[in-house]
Amino acid sequence: MSPTKPRVLLVEDEPAQREVLAYNLAAEGFEVEQAPDGDEALLLVSEAAPDVIVLDWMLPGVSGIEVCRRLKMRSETRTIPIIMLSARAEEVDRVRGLETGADDYVIKPYSLVELMARVRTQLRRVRPATVGQTLEFEDIVLDAETHKVTRSGKPVQLGPTEFRLLTTFLERPSRVWSREQLLSRVWDRDADLDTRTVDVHVGRLRKALGGTDLIRTVRGAGYALG
Numbered sequence: 001m002s003p004t005k006p007r008v009l010l011v012e013d014e015p016a017q018r019e020v021l022a023y024n025l026a027a028e029g030f031e032v033e034q035a036p037d038g039d040e041a042l043l044l045v046s047e048a049a050p051d052v053i054v055l056d057w058m059l060p061g062v063s064g065i066e067v068c069r070r071l072k073m074r075s076e077t078r079t080i081p082i083i084m085l086s087a088r089a090e091e092v093d094r095v096r097g098l099e100t101g102a103d104d105y106v107i108k109p110y111s112l113v114e115l116m117a118r119v120r121t122q123l124r125r126v127r128p129a130t131v132g133q134t135l136e137f138e139d140i141v142l143d144a145e146t147h148k149v150t151r152s153g154k155p156v157q158l159g160p161t162e163f164r165l166l167t168t169f170l171e172r173p174s175r176v177w178s179r180e181q182l183l184s185r186v187w188d189r190d191a192d193l194d195t196r197t198v199d200v201h202v203g204r205l206r207k208a209l210g211g212t213d214l215i216r217t218v219r220g221a222g223y224a225l226g
Helices: 015-027 038-047 064-073 091-100 112-126 160-171 179-186 196-209
Strands: 007-011 031-035 052-056 082-086 104-107 134-137 140-143 148-151 154-156 215-218 222-225
Touching (some): 007 015, 007 038, 015 031, 015 112, 031 038, 038 052, 038 064, 052 064, 052 112, 064 091, 082 112, 091 104, 104 112, 134 160, 140 160, 160 179, 160 196, 160 222, 179 196, 179 222, 196 215
Parallel strands (some): 007 031, 052 082, 082 104
Antiparallel strands (some): 134 140, 140 148, 148 154, 215 222
């Protein structure tokens, strides 16, 4: 199984604009989900949280600014980067978007090249391994570019799934991941797997790392690094 692609939720009500953006995001290597309105966007996020959201301000029904407000109020979604797209160029509108919680504000019309760069910038914050960064925690070092892991300077042999699992933990140390979240993040989201699969691979990862001292079980919640 290949490493999971970073996921972008694109929320845009104009079909032609949505198609162009989806094509360019896919060409950049993202897995793209699309929503034509705020209600569907909120539903998709509740089903599986994306890595980045590209969100148009003006939407039918629930507006983009309201979608942003609701997501930033919820503890489980407030850390998802949101890039707000808007034709509103006044400073007061930009300030309102950012104060509502948007992580970036892009004024229409915009350069596709610039927008893709802004998406990558936000992605670098939440999934640094996808852009080749080295991840470290205590004596563990994971080189995402060379696909190598060491602990205390000694190589650690990991299978592809264990490597993706460790990457997820290293990107967000101390965060408690539920089994369902790990299934969505580490495995193919369409794979027909149950949560016991996560337990098996966490066990393998612990063994490869030489013990259970790093990855802790949080009773009734899931797993966390550190």
